[in-house]
Amino acid sequence: MLFAELKRLHSLPFFELLKQARAVHEANWPENDVQLCTLLSIKTGGCSEDCSYCAQSARYNSGVEAERLMSKEAIMERAKAARDTGSTRFCMGAAWRGVRGGTQRFEQVLDIVRDVSTLGMEVCVTLGELGADEAKALKEAGVTAYNHNLDTSPEHYPNIVTTHTYDDRLRTIRHAQDAGMSVCCGGILGLGETTDDRLKMLEVISEFNPQPESVPINSLMPMPGTPLEGKEAVDGFDVARMIAVTRIAVPKAKVRLSAGRTRMSDETQALCYFAGANSIFYGDKLLTAANPAIEKDRTLLAKLGLGTLAPNPGMAAPACEEERPLSPCCG
Numbered sequence: 001m002l003f004a005e006l007k008r009l010h011s012l013p014f015f016e017l018l019k020q021a022r023a024v025h026e027a028n029w030p031e032n033d034v035q036l037c038t039l040l041s042i043k044t045g046g047c048s049e050d051c052s053y054c055a056q057s058a059r060y061n062s063g064v065e066a067e068r069l070m071s072k073e074a075i076m077e078r079a080k081a082a083r084d085t086g087s088t089r090f091c092m093g094a095a096w097r098g099v100r101g102g103t104q105r106f107e108q109v110l111d112i113v114r115d116v117s118t119l120g121m122e123v124c125v126t127l128g129e130l131g132a133d134e135a136k137a138l139k140e141a142g143v144t145a146y147n148h149n150l151d152t153s154p155e156h157y158p159n160i161v162t163t164h165t166y167d168d169r170l171r172t173i174r175h176a177q178d179a180g181m182s183v184c185c186g187g188i189l190g191l192g193e194t195t196d197d198r199l200k201m202l203e204v205i206s207e208f209n210p211q212p213e214s215v216p217i218n219s220l221m222p223m224p225g226t227p228l229e230g231k232e233a234v235d236g237f238d239v240a241r242m243i244a245v246t247r248i249a250v251p252k253a254k255v256r257l258s259a260g261r262t263r264m265s266d267e268t269q270a271l272c273y274f275a276g277a278n279s280i281f282y283g284d285k286l287l288t289a290a291n292p293a294i295e296k297d298r299t300l301l302a303k304l305g306l307g308t309l310a311p312n313p314g315m316a317a318p319a320c321e322e323e324r325p326l327s328p329c330c331g
């Protein structure tokens, strides 16, 4: 969806926007269920990149220590525990710039994916940059979806990250799509961006061909020691607006109300579910930052009468629309 239309939607009176988003949501997700996803940082800290929101960059004194890649046994234990608490998607994150085929650490990751994918959950990984061959190998090993966020608009991105470019991000997304993985691609609110920046990011994401299978909308968790540590919390109505416009622009995607829920009231979260959010990270830790406790989320979902989505690990990645060009591999 093009910027002008996104802007028109975003400028609607709040209830009118919500009404339209709700109609799109009900047409595409009539069951009204919420997907529960568990995150695990399988390789924490010590990252070479300078993403100014991230506690895992080696450049900032955030208090997050660099750790080695977790053992497969320890990861399997956490994955089974996630399944036992009702998660249907297991997302493994690594604080790397990227991965390269033929390296020991990439072989280890493939081995981990092969085992985790036997558990019946959707398997998502976020490992940084990928080439075409690495993407194919991950798909073959059993990855359902690859998470690679654009985070903000092309224009604002260089103010946030200088060690890699927007085009680098686009290239990885295209490799993941070409390999047949579903793509999970979203961004962060609260990085000092304008509303137009948010909508320009959404323009890029919604114009992907195929559209992403999921779109995480994170609100900045300000991490001590990072350049963005002092940023104010995002207004709850702004989060709901962004969720609503995302629901309309990417109707079939799971729209994930991602980082930042510890700073949101139950009422704001309820508004976001109404506006079209149908997935959350579940469990009291994100990668390094806090997330609401499982019991708290269960209570809220029960209060709202929302069910949970069944896993679909073998789902086919969204298909391309033939009349539109494929997603860009660079700007």
Ligand code: SAM
Pocket: 053, 054, 055, 056, 093, 094, 095, 096, 097, 126, 127, 128, 147, 148, 149, 151, 186, 187, 188, 218, 219, 220, 221, 222, 223, 259, 287, 289
């Ligand atoms: N290194 C890989 C990469 O950059 O794609 C994977 C891990 S990285 C931590 C995954 C995503 O987490 C980022 O793209 C960003 O959207 C989100 N994220 C990281 N720190 C965050 C924070 N403090 N608040 C909100 N979202 C954050």
Ligand code: DTB
Pocket: 039, 055, 091, 093, 126, 147, 149, 186, 187, 216, 217, 218, 221, 258, 259, 286, 287, 288, 289, 290
């Ligand atoms: C996404 O969009 N959000 C998740 C997941 N994809 C990898 C990560 C949120 C990280 C929040 C900050 C932290 O835990 O350090």
Ligand code: SF4
Pocket: 047, 048, 049, 050, 051, 054, 055, 056, 057, 094, 095, 096, 097, 128
């Ligand atoms: Fe590294 Fe990813 Fe954090 Fe950037 S967001 S510093 S690439 S872990």
